[in-house]
Amino acid sequence: MTEIGIGIIGGGYMGKAHAVAMSAVGAVFNTALRPRLEMICASSPASAQRYLKAYGFERATDDWRVLVNDPRVEAIVIASPQETHREIALAAFALNKPVFCEKPLGASLSDSQIMTEAARGQISMTGFNYIRTPASQFARKLIAEGAIGDITWFRGEHTEDFMADPESPATWRTMGDANGTMGDLAPHMINGAMALIGPIAKLIAEVETVHATRPGGTVDNDDHGQMMCRFENGAMGQMYFSRISHGRKMGYAYEITGTKGAIKFDQEDQNALWLYNADEPEATRGFRKILIGPAHPDYENFCQGPGHGTGYQDQIIIEARDFLRAIETQTPVWPTFQDGLDVTQVVAAALASSRAKAWVDVTAD
Numbered sequence: 202m203t204e205i206g207i208g209i210i211g212g213g214y215m216g217k218a219h220a221v222a223m224s225a226v227g228a229v230f231n232t233a234l235r236p237r238l239e240m241i242c243a244s245s246p247a248s249a250q251r252y253l254k255a256y257g258f259e260r261a262t263d264d265w266r267v268l269v270n271d272p273r274v275e276a277i278v279i280a281s282p283q284e285t286h287r288e289i290a291l292a293a294f295a296l297n298k299p300v301f302c303e304k305p306l307g308a309s310l311s312d313s314q315i316m317t318e319a320a321r322g323q324i325s326m327t328g329f330n331y332i333r334t335p336a337s338q339f340a341r342k343l344i345a346e347g348a349i350g351d352i353t354w355f356r357g358e359h360t361e362d363f364m365a366d367p368e369s370p371a372t373w374r375t376m377g378d379a380n381g382t383m384g385d386l387a388p389h390m391i392n393g394a395m396a397l398i399g400p401i402a403k404l405i406a407e408v409e410t411v412h413a414t415r416p417g418g419t420v421d422n423d424d425h426g427q428m429m430c431r432f433e434n435g436a437m438g439q440m441y442f443s444r445i446s447h448g449r450k451m452g453y454a455y456e457i458t459g460t461k462g463a464i465k466f467d468q469e470d471q472n473a474l475w476l477y478n479a480d481e482p483e484a485t486r487g488f489r490k491i492l493i494g495p496a497h498p499d500y501e502n503f504c505q506g507p508g509h510g511t512g513y514q515d516q517i518i519i520e521a522r523d524f525l526r527a528i529e530t531q532t533p534v535w536p537t538f539q540d541g542l543d544v545t546q547v548v549a550a551a552l553a554s555s556r557a558k559a560w561v562d563v564t565a566d
Contacts, residue, residue: 202227202232202233202234202235203233203234203235204234204235204236204237205234205235205236205237205275205276205525205528206237206239206240206273206274206275206276207223207236207237207238207239207274207275207276207277207278208239208240208241208242208268208269208271208274208276208277208278209223209238209240209241209242209258209277209278209280210242210265210268210277210278210279210280210281210285210289211242211243211279211280211281211282212241212242212243212248212249212251212252212256212280213280215280215303215328216241216243216252216278216280216281217252217255217256218280218513218514218517219278219280219301219517219521220238220241220252220256220257220258221256221514221517221518222514222517222518222520222521223236223238223278223521224236224238224256224257225518226518226521226522226525229502229503229518229522230502230518230522232522232525232526232529233525233529234525234528234529236521236525237259238256238257238258238259239258239259239260239271239273239274239275240258240259240260240261240262240267240268240271240273240274241253241256241258241260241261241262241268242261242262242263242264242265242267242268242281243261243263244263245263246261246263248263249261249262249263265281265285265289266292269289269292269293269296269298270292270296274298275298275299276298276299276300276301276524276528277289277293277298277299277300277301278300278301278302279300279301279302279303280303282373283305283307283308283379283380283384284308284377284379286302286303286306286307286308286312286316287307287308287312287315287316290302290316290319290320290325290538291315291316291319294319294320294323294325297323299323299324299325299524299527299528300320300323300324300325300326300538301325301326301327301328301520301524302316302325302326302327302328302538302541303327303328304327304328304329304388304389304392304541304544305379305384305385305388305541305544305545305548306327306538306541306542306544306545307545308377308379309378309379310545310546310549313538313541313542313545314542316538316542317538317539317541317542320537320538320539324524324527324528324531324533325533325537325538326520326523326524326527326534326536326537326538327536327537327538327540327541327544328520329388329389329392329393329536329540329541329544330513330516330517330519330520331389331393331453331468331516332389332392332393332396332397333499333516333519333520334468334471334472334493334511334516335472335493335497335498335499335500335511336466336471336472336473336474336491336493336497337393337396337397337466337474338497338498338499339474339491339493339497339498340397340457340464340466340474341396341397342498343464343476344397344398344457344459344464347461348461348462348476348478349457349458349459349460349461349462349463349464349476349477350459350460350461350462351459351460352398352432352434352436352457352458352459353436353437353458353459353460354436354437354438354456354457354458355394355397355398355432355436355437355438355439355455355456355457355458356438356439356440356455356456356457357390357393357394357438357439357440357441357454357455357456358390358440358441358442358443358452358453358454358455359386359387359389359390359442359443359452359453360386360441360442360443360446360449360452360454361386361443361444361446361449361450361451361452362444362445362446362447362448362449362450363444364412364424364444364445365444365445365446365447367412367415368415368416369415369416370415370416370417370418371414371415371416371417371418371419371420372417374444375415375418375419375420375421375422376421376422377421377422378422378423378552380422381422381423381424382408382422382423382424382425382426382442382443382444383408383422383423383426383442383548383551383552384422384548385444386442386443386444387426387440387442387548387551388544388545388548389453390440390442390453390455391440391544391547391548392536392540392544393453393455394432394438394440394455395540395543395544395547396535396536397455397457398432398434398436398438398457399432399433399434399436400432400433400543400563401430401431401432401433401438401547401563402430402431402432402433402562402563403430403431403560403561403562403563404428404429404430404431404547404550404551404554404560404561404563405428405429405430405554405559405560405561406426406427406428406429406550406551406552406554406555407426407427407428407555408423408425408426408551408552408555409423409424409425409426410422410423410424411424411425411445412424412445424443424444424445425441425442425443425444425445425446426441426442426443426551426555427439427440427441427442428440428551428554449469450469451468451469452467452468452469453467453468454466454467454468454469461478461479461480462476462477462478462479462480463476463477463488464476464477465477465488471510471511471512472492472493472508472510472511473490473491473492473493474490474491474493475488475489475490475491476488476489476491477489492507492508493507493508493510493511494506494507494508494509495507499511499519503515503518523535546563546564547563550562550563550564
């Protein structure tokens with residue numbers, strides 16, 4: 202086993218998740234590389250010191266440049282606001298340091314394109330954790346093996362209700378496209394759709410701000426959006442994204458229809474997958490609930506008991522394993538920055554379609 206010094210930029214919600222993941226991943230997956238929490242960077246010296254003590258880092262700073270340039274920081278996790286991603290990633294790649302960057306990859310399509318170009322020949326990953334549940338990994342396996350035949354239709358959503366109350370105040374979340382629903386929530390389901398079904402060829406979308414004013418200011422980004430799409434393999438698709446869907450807390454859900462059956466999944470019940478086999482006798486034919494357990498991808502590393510379940514933090518630990526594996530083998534592991542850019546291009550196409558009120562082609566990089 203070899204130690205590797207990890208630097209995390211951003212100590213909040215995602216910074217904590219990645220710190221916990223790096224602390225646990227060696228024990229969970231017996232990785233050849235064992236992370237050492239070398240340095241944490243936050244927006245002030247006080248918060249940086251607070252995170253150092255809370256998460257177990259060896260050192261702290263309020264300047265990301267100090268972290269990136271430190272020789273004991275050998276790999277970098279970017280969990281800071283989107284507008285900081287580009288500059289940090291470029292500086293890290295200039296030093297040949299592997300980078301894991303939370304989604305969305307950049308604050309704009311241009312940022313994402315520049316970051317992806319800089320990542321060529323380097324180890325990079327984009328943070329799309331939800332598709333890594335054992336259930337969704339198993340769904341990908343079933344589809345690849347042809348269990349439900351040729352895919353004809355996909356319906357996906359990422360719906361939450363954290364901004365459903367119109368009296369919720371204006372914050373950073375209500376400013377800028379990158380923080381709107383299309384920048385914040387849509388990338389997860391778009392990534393999931395592309396992982397399960399394949400690239401998206403064309404789409405038509407509507408994007409809308411429902412609550413244009415909130416206490417404390419105006420809103421300049423979107424509350425929800427919908428799109429129809431055609432995948433490159435010919436399958437039809439529909440997706441809906443919302444931060445104002447009352448009652449939905451983690452509505453990352455999809456339905457997939459094929460020529461031999463169908464699959465359903467809902468992240469709010471993330472340890473179950475529903476499978477329909479059209480070849481079963483009519484009297485017993487129906488959606489069957491598959492309870493996730495050790496027979497499914499990556500589950501057994503966390504728990505040996507079927508039905509005991511994995512959770513959100515476990516998805517981040519799986520990401521950490523994949524990032525370390527990429528560094529160890531010097532081999533790209535999905536999803537790379539290119540995969541993050543592919544998602545950003547779909548989001549950009551959806552915004553363009555909404556403005557034009559027309560079908561648009563998704564431009565491949």
